[in-house]
Each structure stands twice: as C-alpha cells, then as structure tokens.
Amino acid sequence: MPPTHHAPFLPGLRLSQHLFEEAVRPLLAAGLPGLRYAAARVGSGSEVLGFDSARSADHDWGPRLTLFLTPDDAAAQGPAIRELLAVRLPKDVHGWPTHFENSPDPLDPVGIMARTDGPVAHRVDVTDVDSWLADRLGLHGAPATADWLAMPQQRLAEVTSGAVFHDATGGLTAARDRLAWYPDQVWRHLLACQWQRISQEEAFPGRCAEAGDDLGAAVVTGRLVRDLMRLCLLLARRYAPYSKWLGSAFARLPVAATLTPHLRGALAATGAALRERHLCEAYERVAAVQNESGLAPPLDPSRRPFHGRPYLVIGAQRFAEALRATVTDPALRALPLTGAVDQWADNTDFLGLHAPARAAVRAM
Known part of the structure; x- marks a missing residue:
C-alpha cells in the first residue's frame, strides 16, 4: 500500500x-519531570542499519522510538506514558504521520502510517533494557560463550546499530558496549568456522562443471560468494545482516572495491575456467586480508590443486586450522568447527526462536 x-x-x-527532540522529550519533561530514561531508535527496521530509502516508507517505517526506563518505572509509568503520547503527540513530524494502522491485508499485517483526527496509535515503545535484550536476543545477564554462539548476527546488529538520542541511566549504552563485538576468543573461533565452511565446498564448482552440471556449479558458487562476503565482514568486525542487506553491508568495506569485480565475475561466469579464475582471485584477496590481520601466522595465499583433481582452490582448511590453533578457551576448543547459529542455519523463522537456537548450540 502506498504511503498516504x-x-x-x-x-x-x-x-x-x-520525534524525540521535538515531541517526546518535551512531553515527558512536562508530564513526568525527573523521569530517568534512555531514548533510542534500535531494533528491527532498515533505518537502524542505515539502509532505508523512500521505498521503506510503505510499511513498518516512520517516526519510531523506544524508551528505556528502569524495570520499576517501566511497570509503574509505562501505561501512563503510552496514554500521554497517544493523546498529546503531534499528528505528524516533519510531514510524516505519527499514527500507524495495520495493513488491511491479513496475510501481510504490517504497520502503515496514516492520518488520524483521534488518538495517535504511535510507535513509541516503553520497556526496560533487560526485558528488551531478553526479547531481542534471548539474553539474560552478561553474555557467556554459549550466548554468543546462539545470537544471530542480524539481531546483534539491530541491538548495536541505530542511534541513542538520550541515556540518563547509562544502562542502554553499557549494554550496547558489551555487545558491540565478539570477545576475542569467540571471534577467532567464528573466523575459523567460516573458513571451514568455504573449505567444504570450494572444490564443488569444478566438480559440478566437470559433470556437466553448470547450474549446480553456479548454485555452489553463489554459496561460496556469500560465505566470502560474510567472512570479510567478520574480519572487519562488522555484524553481517540478513540476506536483503548483506550486499549493502559488504559494499561499505574497504576490501569491497577490489573484491566485488571478482565476486560478480564468478557469479556471472558461464564457463568453468572463468568461474574458477574469479573465485581463486577472490580467495587470494580474502586470504591476504586474513594474513594482514595478524590473528594467526601468515599462510601462502596462492591457489593450488584440490588434492589430485584438476580444480584450483585456496585450501581454506589451512586457514581454519591456523585460526583454531590460536583459540585457547577450553570450551571453544572442545567444539566442532560449526560456529554460531547463523553459520549453520539460515532459516529466518528458526533464527527468531531463541529457545530452539540455544538448545541446538548446547547440543554441539
């Protein structure tokens, strides 16, 4: 449905x-003076990651905010704040309605900005930091190693990106700082696991092509390109968003300028030799980034035959093992190189279910 x-x-x-500076803050100052809170635009939404455009305005986009209070204040004051804003918020901010209605399509129940003459059904949520982290990440308290492995990068990006406009309590800022990036040992483990993923399929485009399966070779190449992009984001200490924004996030990395032509070339190639050449160029460039990181002893980044078969690969398992050797945490060293939940599962519905994801991590 087009915006109104x-x-x-x-x-x-x-x-x-x-919305916060011109409407919400003045209303809270007048109606609840002395209230300590944080105000932020975090959580889901393309704007949180900085990828929104005019197209985004057609659903679940608009003047939105989350207010973080102490747990006691959220319970005691939350309903009154929601009601205050429903009655007193301006009907629009810079020409954009603050009122949201549900889409009339029952199969697509999104929120759409709309004009209203009555109370505003606003998108200003009121919560506390701990409840919000439990809802977004399934997290209770400081994250342990198993927590890090059970939290999808998209969700971590939603929590740590966006913008904080005010934080009188400091709790939201402290939580975002704790989750800004993986602990060093977890990071090394995940890098090893990402190289391991590449090692499992790097010979398959050549084998598919040799078998006359050019479509299969293209499908595997697409998987390898995706894994290389996610590996680059890991190396750059950037949480990878889900598929819609993966290319946009990758494009912001310094390595993208030289790597993208080869990733595109591999995807567009219609012959085995050209596909292999572009893939190997990409492998070697990412291997050079790995070597430059200093996280593990440098390895020869040049392409090589896959055992006795006539397919050229990087030998990605070498990089996985070199990184694994730098992991000293006994809990991580005891794990197989399967990694975090979104390194071995990419079903959107599953990744949104905290309990099954955590149960799967515990079963490793």
Whole structure:
C-alpha cells in the first residue's frame, strides 16, 4: 500500500530524532519531570542499519522510538506514558504521520502510517533494557560463550546499530558496549568456522562443471560468494545482516572495491575456467586480508590443486586450522568447527526462536 503523504524523504534515524527532540522529550519533561530514561531508535527496521530509502516508507517505517526506563518505572509509568503520547503527540513530524494502522491485508499485517483526527496509535515503545535484550536476543545477564554462539548476527546488529538520542541511566549504552563485538576468543573461533565452511565446498564448482552440471556449479558458487562476503565482514568486525542487506553491508568495506569485480565475475561466469579464475582471485584477496590481520601466522595465499583433481582452490582448511590453533578457551576448543547459529542455519523463522537456537548450540 502506498504511503498516504508526500513529505520529502528523511532517513529514518533523523526522523526518529526529530520525534524525540521535538515531541517526546518535551512531553515527558512536562508530564513526568525527573523521569530517568534512555531514548533510542534500535531494533528491527532498515533505518537502524542505515539502509532505508523512500521505498521503506510503505510499511513498518516512520517516526519510531523506544524508551528505556528502569524495570520499576517501566511497570509503574509505562501505561501512563503510552496514554500521554497517544493523546498529546503531534499528528505528524516533519510531514510524516505519527499514527500507524495495520495493513488491511491479513496475510501481510504490517504497520502503515496514516492520518488520524483521534488518538495517535504511535510507535513509541516503553520497556526496560533487560526485558528488551531478553526479547531481542534471548539474553539474560552478561553474555557467556554459549550466548554468543546462539545470537544471530542480524539481531546483534539491530541491538548495536541505530542511534541513542538520550541515556540518563547509562544502562542502554553499557549494554550496547558489551555487545558491540565478539570477545576475542569467540571471534577467532567464528573466523575459523567460516573458513571451514568455504573449505567444504570450494572444490564443488569444478566438480559440478566437470559433470556437466553448470547450474549446480553456479548454485555452489553463489554459496561460496556469500560465505566470502560474510567472512570479510567478520574480519572487519562488522555484524553481517540478513540476506536483503548483506550486499549493502559488504559494499561499505574497504576490501569491497577490489573484491566485488571478482565476486560478480564468478557469479556471472558461464564457463568453468572463468568461474574458477574469479573465485581463486577472490580467495587470494580474502586470504591476504586474513594474513594482514595478524590473528594467526601468515599462510601462502596462492591457489593450488584440490588434492589430485584438476580444480584450483585456496585450501581454506589451512586457514581454519591456523585460526583454531590460536583459540585457547577450553570450551571453544572442545567444539566442532560449526560456529554460531547463523553459520549453520539460515532459516529466518528458526533464527527468531531463541529457545530452539540455544538448545541446538548446547547440543554441539
């Protein structure tokens, strides 16, 4: 459904900041003076990752905010704050409605900005930090190793990206700082696991092509390209978003300028030799980044035959083992090189279920 307005597009984070500065903050100061809270645009939404555009305005986008109170204040004051904002919020911010209605399509129940003459069904949520982290990440308290392996990178990106406009309690900022990136030992383990994924299929495009299966070779090549992109994000200490924004996130990395032509070339190739050449160029460039990181002793990044078969590969398992040797945490060393939950599962519905994901990690 098209939006019901014609205001000039504003990036969602700027629009949410206007909502807070010009509407929510003054109302809270007048109605609940002395209330200590944090205000942020975090969580789901393309604007949180900085990828929104005018297209985003057609659903679940607009003036949105989350207020983080202490648990006691959230329980005691939350309903009153929601009601205050429903009655007193302006009907629009910079031309964008603050009122949301559900889509009339029962199969697509998204929120759509709409004009209203009555109370505003706003998207200002009221919660506390611990409850929000439990909801978004299934996290209770400081993250342990198993927690890190059970939290998808998309969810970690949603929690640590976006913008905090005000934090009088410091709790939200502290939580985001704790989750900003993996602990060093977990990071090394995940890098080893990502190289291991590549090692499992790097010979398959050549074998598929030799068997006359060019379509199969292209499918495996697409998987390898995806794994290389996610590996580059890991090396750059950037959480990988889900598939819609993976290419956009990868494009922001310094290595993308030289790597993208070869990834595109591998995907577009219609012959085995050209596909292999582009893949090997990509492997070697990512291996060079790995060597430059200093996380493990440098290895020869040049392509080589896959055992006695006539397919050229990087020998990705060498990099996996070199990184694994730097992992000293006994709990991580006892694990197979399967990695975090979103390194071996990419079903969106599954990754959104905290209990099954954590149970699967515990079973490793």
